[in-house]
Amino acid sequence: MSSVVLDVEHNDVHSHDDHHEHHGNFWTNYVFSYDHKVIAKQYLISGILWAIIGGGLSLLFRIQLGFPEANLEWLRPLLGDWITESGKMDTTFYLAAVTMHGTIMVFFVLTAGLSGTFSNFLIPLQIGARDMASGFMNMLSYWLFALASVIMLASLFTSTGPASGGWVIYPPLSALPQAVSGSGIGMTLWLVSMVFFIASSLLGSINYISTVINLRTAGMSFAKMPLTIWSFFITAVIGILSFPVLFAAALLLVFDRSFGTSFYLSDIYIQGELLEHSGGSPILFQHLFWFLGHPEVYIVLLPALGLTSEVISTNSRKPIFGYRAMIGSMLGIAFLSFIVWAHHMFVSGMNPFLGTIFMFLTLIIAVPSAVKAFNYITTLFRGNIVFTPAMLFSIGLVSLFISGGVTGIILGNSALDIQLHDTYFVVAHFHLVMGSAAFFGMMAGVYHWFPKMFGKMMNSGLGYVHFWLTFLGAYMVFFPMHYIGIAGFPRRYYSFTNFDAFSTFADLNAFISIAAIVTVTGQFIFIFNFFWSMFRGKNAPLNPWGSNTLEWTTPRKPGHGNWPGALPIVYRWPYDYSKPDADKDGFGDFIPQDVPLSKTMESNTDEERVLAQLDSDLQKLGEEREKNPFI
Amino acid sequence: MTTALLIATGIILIVAVLALVYRIINLVGIAKEDSNKVTFSNKINGALFPILLVVGLGLIYWSYNDASQYFLPEAASIHGKETDALFNITLGVVFAAFVVTHLLLFTFPFFFQYSEKRKADFYPHNDKLEIAWTAVPAIVMAVLVIFGWRAWADITAPASDSALQVELMGKQFAWEIRYPGKDLKLGKYDVANIDNTNSMGIDFDDVNANDDFMAREIVLPVGKEVELKIRAIDVIHSVFLPHFRVKMDAVPGMPTRFKFTPSITTSEMRTKTNNPKFNYELACTEVCGYGHFGMRRIVKIVSQAEYDEWLMKQKSWLEKNPDYMATWEAKKAEKDAVAQAR
Numbered sequence: 001m002s003s004v005v006l007d008v009e010h011n012d013v014h015s016h017d018d019h020h021e022h023h024g025n026f027w028t029n030y031v032f033s034y035d036h037k038v039i040a041k042q043y044l045i046s047g048i049l050w051a052i053i054g055g056g057l058s059l060l061f062r063i064q065l066g067f068p069e070a071n072l073e074w075l076r077p078l079l080g081d082w083i084t085e086s087g088k089m090d091t092t093f094y095l096a097a098v099t100m101h102g103t104i105m106v107f108f109v110l111t112a113g114l115s116g117t118f119s120n121f122l123i124p125l126q127i128g129a130r131d132m133a134s135g136f137m138n139m140l141s142y143w144l145f146a147l148a149s150v151i152m153l154a155s156l157f158t159s160t161g162p163a164s165g166g167w168v169i170y171p172p173l174s175a176l177p178q179a180v181s182g183s184g185i186g187m188t189l190w191l192v193s194m195v196f197f198i199a200s201s202l203l204g205s206i207n208y209i210s211t212v213i214n215l216r217t218a219g220m221s222f223a224k225m226p227l228t229i230w231s232f233f234i235t236a237v238i239g240i241l242s243f244p245v246l247f248a249a250a251l252l253l254v255f256d257r258s259f260g261t262s263f264y265l266s267d268i269y270i271q272g273e274l275l276e277h278s279g280g281s282p283i284l285f286q287h288l289f290w291f292l293g294h295p296e297v298y299i300v301l302l303p304a305l306g307l308t309s310e311v312i313s314t315n316s317r318k319p320i321f322g323y324r325a326m327i328g329s330m331l332g333i334a335f336l337s338f339i340v341w342a343h344h345m346f347v348s349g350m351n352p353f354l355g356t357i358f359m360f361l362t363l364i365i366a367v368p369s370a371v372k373a374f375n376y377i378t379t380l381f382r383g384n385i386v387f388t389p390a391m392l393f394s395i396g397l398v399s400l401f402i403s404g405g406v407t408g409i410i411l412g413n414s415a416l417d418i419q420l421h422d423t424y425f426v427v428a429h430f431h432l433v434m435g436s437a438a439f440f441g442m443m444a445g446v447y448h449w450f451p452k453m454f455g456k457m458m459n460s461g462l463g464y465v466h467f468w469l470t471f472l473g474a475y476m477v478f479f480p481m482h483y484i485g486i487a488g489f490p491r492r493y494y495s496f497t498n499f500d501a502f503s504t505f506a507d508l509n510a511f512i513s514i515a516a517i518v519t520v521t522g523q524f525i526f527i528f529n530f531f532w533s534m535f536r537g538k539n540a541p542l543n544p545w546g547s548n549t550l551e552w553t554t555p556r557k558p559g560h561g562n563w564p565g566a567l568p569i570v571y572r573w574p575y576d577y578s579k580p581d582a583d584k585d586g587f588g589d590f591i592p593q594d595v596p597l598s599k600t601m602e603s604n605t606d607e608e609r610v611l612a613q614l615d616s617d618l619q620k621l622g623e624e625r626e627k628n629p630f631i
Numbered sequence: 632m633t634t635a636l637l638i639a640t641g642i643i644l645i646v647a648v649l650a651l652v653y654r655i656i657n658l659v660g661i662a663k664e665d666s667n668k669v670t671f672s673n674k675i676n677g678a679l680f681p682i683l684l685v686v687g688l689g690l691i692y693w694s695y696n697d698a699s700q701y702f703l704p705e706a707a708s709i710h711g712k713e714t715d716a717l718f719n720i721t722l723g724v725v726f727a728a729f730v731v732t733h734l735l736l737f738t739f740p741f742f743f744q745y746s747e748k749r750k751a752d753f754y755p756h757n758d759k760l761e762i763a764w765t766a767v768p769a770i771v772m773a774v775l776v777i778f779g780w781r782a783w784a785d786i787t788a789p790a791s792d793s794a795l796q797v798e799l800m801g802k803q804f805a806w807e808i809r810y811p812g813k814d815l816k817l818g819k820y821d822v823a824n825i826d827n828t829n830s831m832g833i834d835f836d837d838v839n840a841n842d843d844f845m846a847r848e849i850v851l852p853v854g855k856e857v858e859l860k861i862r863a864i865d866v867i868h869s870v871f872l873p874h875f876r877v878k879m880d881a882v883p884g885m886p887t888r889f890k891f892t893p894s895i896t897t898s899e900m901r902t903k904t905n906n907p908k909f910n911y912e913l914a915c916t917e918v919c920g921y922g923h924f925g926m927r928r929i930v931k932i933v934s935q936a937e938y939d940e941w942l943m944k945q946k947s948w949l950e951k952n953p954d955y956m957a958t959w960e961a962k963k964a965e966k967d968a969v970a971q972a973r
Contacts, residue, residue: 091921166918172883173866173919179803180920266884267822269832270803270865274823282867282882316743319755325765347869347878349861349887352787356780363772363779370768371761373732378760380739384751386669387676387740395680395740402732406725413721413775415714415782419876422869422916464672468679475687483698488873490916493924501873501912504701578751589750 032143034135035560039142040121041453044446046149047113048527053153054104055520057097064089066513068495068506082161092181094494095164099182100156102167103190105435107197108152110300112145114442118303119208119232121449125551126226128217128568130561133210137203144200148193155189163190166492168293171264171285175256178271188257191250198243198250205236205243212236217550219570224593226549226574227320230327231306234334235299241338242295249288256280283348290341297434298337302330304441305372305401308394310574311444312376314547315391316383317589319575322375329368329375336365346414347421355414362412366405373402384578384589388545389463390448396471397440403475404433407482422492425485428478436474443470443526450533451540455557458537462529466522473519480508548574548592568594572608579603669745677744684737688730703873704904707895707911707932710786711876717782721775790858790890797849798860799913800831801868801881804922806913807831808849812842812947822864826962828955832864833948835959842947849913849930852938853896861887869917872930874900880917893932900932 024033033039060079063072071087072079082093120138124131132138155162164182165173169190177184212233216225225233255261256277264285265277313320320326342350342358376398385391407429410416420426443466450458484505489496496502496509543552553568576582576591584602587595597604597612598619604612706712743751796817798809809831811817818840824832833840851857861870863881870889871878879889901909911930915923933941949955 091924095918095921095923170867170917176866179866268865268883269822269825274825278884281885283885317745317751319753321754322756322761324756325761348880349882349885352783355783355787359779359783360776363776364769366772367765367769370728371765374764375761377732377735377739378754380736380743382752382754383739383743384745384749385673385677385740385743386745387673392676395736399733399736402736403729406729409725409772409775410718410721413717413779415779415786416718416721418786418878419711419714419718419873421878422871460672464676472683479691480694480698483694483702487702488871488914490871490914490924492918494921495924498925498927499912499914500908500910501703502914505698508698575755577753579753 032139034131034139036120036124036132036135036138037453037558037560037562039138040117042142043112043116043120043145044453046146047109047117047442048530050104050108050113050149051523052527054101054109055523057101057104059517059520060089061094061097061101062513062516064094064494065496066510068497089494091494092161092164095166095180095492096162096182096186098492099164099166099169100152100162103152103163106167106296106300107194108149110435110438110442111201111296112197114438114445115232115235115299115303116142116145116204117442118228118307118445118449119204119236121453122228122551123208123211123232124215125452125554125558125562126229126549126574127212127215127220128550128563128570129211129215130563130567132207133214134207138207141200141203141207144196144203148196148200151189151193151196155186155193158185158189160184160186162186168286168289169253170289171253171256171282172268172270175253175264176268176270176275177257178273191254194250195247198247201239201243205239208232208236209240217567217570220593224570224573226306227309227323227326227330228303228306228549231302231309231330234330235302238295238302238334238337239299242292242299245288246292249285249292252288253285283345283350286345286348287342290344291338293344294341295334295337297430298333300438301401301434301441302333304397304438304444305330307441307445307448308376308397310547310549311388311390311394311448312379312398313575313577314448314545314590315386315388315394316379317386317546317577318379318383319573319577320375321378321381322371323573323575325371326375329371332368333365333372336361336368340365340412343412343414343417346417359412359414363409366409366412369401369405373398373405386545387464388447389458389460389467390444390545392464392467392471393440393444393447396467396474397437397444399471400432400437400440400474403479404429404431404437408433419488420485422490423485424481424489424491427491428481428485431478431481432474436478440470440474443467446530448545449551450530451544452551452554452558454534454537455540456533456535456537457540457544458533459529462525466525466529469522469525470519473515473522476515477512477519480512484508546588546590548576548590550593553592553594570594571596669747673745677741680737680740684733687733704900705895706874706876707893707900708875708877709892709894710782711874711891712894713782713785714876717778720778724771724775786890788890790888791856794856794858794890795851796858796860797851798831798862799849799870799881801861801863801870801915801919801926802830803865803920804915804926806868806870806915806926806928808846808928809833809948810844810846810945811839812844814839814842817860818843820862825864826958828952828958835949835956836963841949844945844947844951846945847928849928850938850941851893851930851932852935853893853932855935855938856890856892858888858890861889866919867917868915868919868926871914871916872911873914874911875930878916896932896934897930898933 072083072089073087076083082090084090160181162182163186164180173179174183174187212229252263256264262277262280264282265280268275268277309320340358340362342354343362346355411420411429447458447463487505489502540556542556550568554562570593572593574593578589579591580603582591582603585600591600597608598616601612706715796811798817800807807830816839819834819837820832821834822832824834861879861881863883868881870881875891877889877891879887897911901907913928913930915926
């Protein structure tokens, strides 16, 4: 590992290895780079590739659900034996597709692709650091993720198929190879992949936390940090506290699968054979899984909310409303996320008293969530709103966050959950509040920070088309799912035609599938725009959105170390937009964080004037002391 | 629904055309080297939000009315009616929150879109406002928690001693159904007893099991409390009786239970739904393998008299399998011998 030297005067951590990086070869500059910006791009490109695979799988099972009687022989070149002789999709492949879609989207796209990209990219840039606390660990974190990706990808091509017990991999289904074909080598690869993924996630999170705590530039107190950094910081803490529990759960599952233990297994008679497992409980796994699984919702969502806070404030040309309340609500959500996990288990057979407790705690989480939604809306109030694609995606996120969030109030009520649990109502809820909202946050982030990532502008027109298509598409796919959920449609069904009660919404299912095909296909507008703009886009101005945060004070394409000279010093919070009398101080509708308060006496608030005066007095005193040491 | 499909597809196309229009406008802006300036597309985007609000709320109103005829019919259990009422109240509350927030979220972009002549407000916080919108959701949640807790407590309370016990056992990919005989007591079971004949592993050393019988359909008397005793033998399944608002996982090694009181007979529901072929159904809602979607059983709710008549016709499992006790004794002797040898 590289040695690190602390330059106290400039609060500057600089790695000796950085010098080698400047003059490194292709491998050290672009593949095994220590530079947080390169690693962020690696995460982003990987996330996009995974999104194509995960989205593609969703199209396959939506085709099955929308058109259950259709002949799918035309998919044989892609799916081979997964299309049966009668031209139908194989039922085991259907389950595998559903499982892998969930796994890929939750972990590989929305955790690694979103949090990995923007935590890496923005933390050093927005807190005024040269890089992450450990560049080596950061590089290792990405390559462990890449290894996890390769293993998970390999599982798609095993003869018995990938894991197919749902992304929650509940045992005994996941523990018994004879239970379902995907519980063989596919499940083993799933578990091995997740081990590497968790290791990657932990390395990343440790780095984010230590960087935020230790490497903030002069003046960047916690009270002056952008909400993006707060969200990444809190997300990293959640990850560190919850992922190890999933690791433990997976480890015990491996023991049950391979070494004859019975942590999760008891009284099993399967395939004509009585197994010698006794004394275990599948419910134990569910508790352990959801101890990660529920915070995972916020590991995915909080960074998206952080990015949105920044984008909405910048493009409304207003301070984010209730900065402290936003931080408080994120902390509240993070804390509560650890004590609501069993609302996923109201009908698992656990003690009903626990159901009461978890219903109470679950509904409390609506309060900080409501605070966030109201604060976003109030930020728009009397703003001067510029609709960049990033801004559109941010407003879209708030809408989806509200729509998906309010249905959570229904599901969090244990008595109502009895009817709705494991139906499409749940699918609609989490796809809106977590899946789509986080995806929109990711898109907002890409459109907003693309100029800083690649030194180029993305095409706004294509961005608008992309947004409206995706926004309408998200609602057209997921809103009707509430209806079929209320009708009781269970999730993960290959076909609904067996049941009279569930066969009434065939047309609506077809509609959802068509909307999904249009929406997913529409994402190629973004992919084209992304890669085209990367090479052919217009050169980006230094600060294209008129933003206050420190990343926009770097060169157009910052090198390793981010700032060529000394690190910037922070004097103010990041949301000084449209301050009264800023014009008189020579500023327009924004004052960057590195502008001293003493330069903006007209536009300072009363409190800031006092601080500016103190600063000014101290500066004068210092100067006089230099002249006369006896003062 | 086909109409819905066409309308929705039309809306997508209209929006796509609108988007393309301001794509062209944007390109014109680029041609004029005007790209740094906020262009006309800002106005279009600002206007599209309130348009979407009006069109969206209209679509929600229309689609809900259209789709609600296909929702599950009136709950056919006593607690189901209570939870449906709670669901409707909660839905009303959250829909109001949804409408109010979206009214603001989608009109502010129109009213406060960019203008060179205007400067945004510097409005970083308002403590009273923030306290208000923290307190209001908290109070609403508290009320919902109280109602929810009361319903949950009623639903999950132990069944009365007079409740009819019925055992449901999930396995890949079917449900097995067992009733107590005349003694009204279900006999014990053990997975170790399962064989080709005794698929539920009934323990015939327990005298209570001697008159137990298995059925192909679940038949229940209306108005009588029923306690479902639920278990599984391979993987997790989940008992779902949608019309009765009943759901409970079937977990290997951990028996579960759910009590409910059917309130509408099958024939009454056939009249209500105007569907002579209507049947209540039992489904599985916990993914359990490739046949998950096929775990269907019919549930019949009948009058007490019809139920008594049906009950009289049922033969106990042992009556249907008269040779089994010989096998049972032989297996038992074999087990005892193995145990003694150890």
